[in-house]
Amino acid sequence: MDLIKFNNFSYRYKGNEEYALNDINLAIKENKFILLAGETGSGKTSLLRCLNGLIPQFYAGYYKGSVKIAGHDTVETSISNLSTIVGIVFQNPENQLIAMTVENEIAFGMENLGISRNEMIKRMDESVRLTEIGHLLRKAPFELSGGEQQRVAIASILVLQPQILILDEPTALLDPRMARKILTLLKKIQSDSKITIIISEHRMDLVLPLVDEIIMMKEGRIVGHDIKDNIINGDDFKNLNINHPLIYSIFNALKEEKLLSNKIPDSIPEAIEYLNKIK
Amino acid sequence: MVIEIIDILPKVSATNVEYTYSNSTLALKDVNLSIMKGELVAIMGKNGAGKTTLIRTFNGLIKPSKGNVLIDGKNTSSQTIAELSKKVGIIFQNPMHQLFSNTIEEEIKFSLKNLDLSEEEIQTRTDNILKNFNLEKYRKRSPLSLSGGETKKLAIATIFCRNPDILVFDEPTLGQDAREIVFFTNLIKEEMDKGKTIVIVTHNIEFAMQHVPRTILMADGGIIADGPTRSVLNKEFLADKTSLILPQITQFNRALQEIGIQCPPNINSRNEMIMFLKKHLKSMGIKTKEEA
Numbered sequence: 001m002d003l004i005k006f007n008n009f010s011y012r013y014k015g016n017e018e019y020a021l022n023d024i025n026l027a028i029k030e031n032k033f034i035l036l037a038g039e040t041g042s043g044k045t046s047l048l049r050c051l052n053g054l055i056p057q058f059y060a061g062y063y064k065g066s067v068k069i070a071g072h073d074t075v076e077t078s079i080s081n082l083s084t085i086v087g088i089v090f091q092n093p094e095n096q097l098i099a100m101t102v103e104n105e106i107a108f109g110m111e112n113l114g115i116s117r118n119e120m121i122k123r124m125d126e127s128v129r130l131t132e133i134g135h136l137l138r139k140a141p142f143e144l145s146g147g148e149q150q151r152v153a154i155a156s157i158l159v160l161q162p163q164i165l166i167l168d169e170p171t172a173l174l175d176p177r178m179a180r181k182i183l184t185l186l187k188k189i190q191s192d193s194k195i196t197i198i199i200s201e202h203r204m205d206l207v208l209p210l211v212d213e214i215i216m217m218k219e220g221r222i223v224g225h226d227i228k229d230n231i232i233n234g235d236d237f238k239n240l241n242i243n244h245p246l247i248y249s250i251f252n253a254l255k256e257e258k259l260l261s262n263k264i265p266d267s268i269p270e271a272i273e274y275l276n277k278i279k
Numbered sequence: 280m281v282i283e284i285i286d287i288l289p290k291v292s293a294t295n296v297e298y299t300y301s302n303s304t305l306a307l308k309d310v311n312l313s314i315m316k317g318e319l320v321a322i323m324g325k326n327g328a329g330k331t332t333l334i335r336t337f338n339g340l341i342k343p344s345k346g347n348v349l350i351d352g353k354n355t356s357s358q359t360i361a362e363l364s365k366k367v368g369i370i371f372q373n374p375m376h377q378l379f380s381n382t383i384e385e386e387i388k389f390s391l392k393n394l395d396l397s398e399e400e401i402q403t404r405t406d407n408i409l410k411n412f413n414l415e416k417y418r419k420r421s422p423l424s425l426s427g428g429e430t431k432k433l434a435i436a437t438i439f440c441r442n443p444d445i446l447v448f449d450e451p452t453l454g455q456d457a458r459e460i461v462f463f464t465n466l467i468k469e470e471m472d473k474g475k476t477i478v479i480v481t482h483n484i485e486f487a488m489q490h491v492p493r494t495i496l497m498a499d500g501g502i503i504a505d506g507p508t509r510s511v512l513n514k515e516f517l518a519d520k521t522s523l524i525l526p527q528i529t530q531f532n533r534a535l536q537e538i539g540i541q542c543p544p545n546i547n548s549r550n551e552m553i554m555f556l557k558k559h560l561k562s563m564g565i566k567t568k569e570e571a
Contacts, residue, residue, distance in 0.1 A: 039456040040428040046364050059469060091454070146326050172454045175325045177522040202454055205527050241458045246485070246527040246549060253553045259560045268531050276538045 001071060003163060003196055004028040004051065009065035011046065011055055020046040021055075022220040024065070026196070028164070035207055035228075036200040038217035039241035041248040044200045045272070047217065048166050053079045070163060084113065087157035091169040093149040096156075097141035102133065105141055106156045113160065122161075127158035130189050145180035151185070158189065165189075167199040171206075180206050188278045205245040208232075209267035216240055233263050247271050287501040289313035290445055290476040291337060293327040295346035298332055301439075306332040307343070308500045314478065319471055321487040321508060322480045324497035325522030330480045331372075333497070334447045337478070338367040348446070368443035372450040374434035380421040383414055383433060386422055390437040392495060428459045435466070446470060447478045452486050464490055484512055484526045488547060496521050509547055528552060 006026040012019040021043050028034065036044050048056040053074040056063045067074040072086050085215055090096060099105035106127065110120045128134050131151040136144060151168060157165065167186070171179035183201070187210040190197045198215075199206045214231040216224040224236045231237050238244075238252055247265055254260040265271040285424065291314040298307040307329050314320055322330050335341040336348045339355045346357045350366055371377055380386040387405045396404070409415045412432050417425065422433055431451070438446070452460050463514050467477060481487060487494055487508050494511045496504040498520045502509050511517060513529050525528075528547060535542040540559060 039458060040454070041426040162391070169454055173326075174526040175522045178326070178486065180524065237354060241456055243457050243460070246531065249549050250531075250552050250556065253549075254556060254560065257557065259557060261566050268527070268534055271531070272534045272538055275535070278560075278565075279538070279540075 001057075002027040002068075003070055005068040006050070007066045007068075009050065010062065011050070011063040012061055014060040016061075017222070020061075020220055021022065021050070023221055025213070026222060026225060028196060030256055031190075031194040032196045032213055033194065033211045034089070034198045034213045034215060035211040036198055036215050036217065037175065037204075037240060037242050038200075038239075042217040044217055044218040045168055046220075047166055048088070048198065048200065050074060051082075051164065053077065053082045066262060079155070084160060085162055086164045086166060087122075087160055087162035088166045089150070089153050089157055089170055091172045093146070093153040096151060096153050099190075100140055101137065102139055102141055102144075102152050103137040104207060105152055106159055109156055109160050119219055122203070123159040127155040130158065145178075147175075147182065148171050150174065150178075150182055154182075154186075154189075156167070158193075159180040163195055163196055165197045167197065167201075169200055169202060170201055171201065171249055176203075176206075179203055183207055185209060186210075202243055204243050205247075208245050228266065229263050232266060233277050283527055288318050289349070290318070290351060291478070292349045293333075293343075293346065294338070294349075296333075296336065296343045296348060297345035298336065298341060306500050307336075310346070310500075312495060312502060312505065314476060317471070317474050318493060319467065319491055320479070320489040320493045322478060322497060323482065323484075323487065323494055323521060324524060325513075327499040329500040330497055331449060332500075334369060334449060334478065334480060335364075337445065337447055338369055339363040340369075358494060360430050364443070365394065365441065366443055367447060368438035368441060369447045370399050370438050370449065370451065372453065374430045377437065378430065378436050378444045381421060382419050383422055383425075384409070384418045386433060386437055387440055391440055404440050408436050412436045412439075427454055428456065431455065431459070432462075435463075439513045442499055445478070447480075450482065451479060452481060452483045460486070467491045474531045482523070484523060485528075488512060488526050488528070531542065 004026065006024040008026040009021060010019050011021040038044050046055060049059065050067050051069060057079055057166065062107060069082060073076045074082060097105055099108055106124055107120060110123065131154055133151050133155055136148055141149060144152065171182055174182065183206050186197060199207065210229055213227055215222060216231065216236060224231055247268060251271060252259055255264060262274055265274055293310050293312050296307055296310040297306050310333060322333065326389055330340060336355065337350065339358060339360045342356050352356050355363060369423055378386055380389050382564055384405060387408055388401055391401045393402055400531065409418060414433060414436060422430065425433060426455055454465060470477060479491060494508040495502055496511055496517055503520060504517050512526055518525050532542050532544065542555055546555055
């Protein structure tokens with residue numbers, strides 16, 4: 001069974017004549033790290049809002065077709081039930097941190113789900129270890145730096161043990177080094193816990209080497225979904241209005257001149273490996 | 280010949296500036312800088328380094344606890360924010376913080392209101408700026424209905440219509456896609472041609488490398504480097520102190536050298552690197568499609 005399944009799904013926000021999502025068909029399996037790529041306004045955030053039922057349950061509008069998450073129809077299943085399957089981390093962690101201490105913040109979601117004390121402690125230890133925030137537990141979330149807050153937000157979602165973790169531009173407010181740290185951490189969490197992560201991210205240089213698959217969106221439609229190598233070696237990726245990674249741009253130009261017989265590398269180490277081989 | 284004194288005075292200067300927040304955090308310490316008319320300068324550094332605090336001293340939102348900030352040679356401590364905001368326009372990181380009118384047209388008009396302009400002049404300036412920014416079609420819509428990129432554009436438009444001499448941007452390329460970054464880059468070029476002085480706070484190393492000649496690096500409230508962007512950003516010890524990552528092009532260049540491919544160290548752009556690798560691959564006997 002597919003973990004996520006969109007079937008001819010279309011949606012427009014109330015008051016808008018244009019469809020934000022147009023005839024979306026999408027199947028996503030377990031244990032994948034997926035990049036959602038597309039220019040601003042292409043429908044990425046709307047697509048992510050469908051995954052925990054915010055669309056169409058919370059945002060008023062009109063829809064056609066269906067979305068199923070782990071077999072549950074997102075129209076018939078409550079947002080609170082869907083949130084045990086799908087966790088979302090937003091661009092600005094301040095919007096989702098509410099408790100007086102980091103420890104309470106992380107416990108908050110579990111308390112609402114009625115999880116036993118022993119189980120809570122176990123899950124808390126695990127996600128605190130993964131996100132490396134043990135030293136912050138007694139602090140207030142608002143005292144923390146942007147990167148620390150984002151890690152707390154991720155930890156507070158991880159303890160709910162979602163099968164799917166969604167991140168909508170999670171590093172937008174962070175400096176480059178912290179952004180790299182968060183993205184590398186996400187990759188580790190994904191491979192350790194075998195969950196599916198879907199991320200929309202403008203820092204393509206940093207995220208491209210980490211992902212398994214890419215979904216490309218344009219004008220509310222999905223214009224491509226495949227494993228990374230197939231996507232970055234196809235024409236549609238080049239034509240997408242995104243910040244193409246440096247290595248991609250360089251090697252795509254070489255490929256167009258027929259100076260590259262191999263696939264386009266996704267990172268500096270891959271590029272160097274290729275150039276070293278033909279030396 | 281009469282020399283215009285205003286042109287040889289720095290547009291912005293700071294001497295021994297210190298600022299302590301009410302919770303006794305020392306946000307700026309001993310900051311000294313001077314920015315001349317027509318300069319384009321980037322301020323970089325990690326979150327919490329004092330970048331945003333520093334630019335807030337430029338339009339008087341923050342008055343230094345010690346030292347002086349001078350705009351056109353005049354101390355900010357003797358001017359009101361309203362006076363300073365005619366000379367210094369700051370476009371903040373989160374555009375929603377500066378938008379509050381019911382329609383996009385009203386938002387622009389509000390920004391023009393305290394400039395002593397006639398109703399006609401306000402209308403003309405509003406029409407022009409909406410046209411230049413491709414926002415005409417949204418004129419009657421609420422700022423809240425715009426996408427992230429368009430909201431940022433509107434925030435820039437509300438400052439540009441006032442035509443300040445000094446423009447300060449806080450993270451202008453954040454969350455922007457390729458097309459929006461090109462729009463912004465062109466905008467900067469046009470303003471530079473008009474002789475504006477521009478300061479950009481950014482984490483975007485590639486952007487600074489490509490478009491900004493001078494970079495000021497900040498760490499722990501102080502300035503730790505100030506010079507040509509390419510030499511400032513290519514220094515590893517500075518990158519370490521400021522949580523920046525060396526530009527991809529520099530990382531790639533160094534990696535090439537490590538495997539014995541002699542890439543000239545002054546290669547700083549995608550196109551230069553493509554040209555170099557073409558030459559290198561051809562020297563390895565790989566043929567281009569024309570030759571094949």
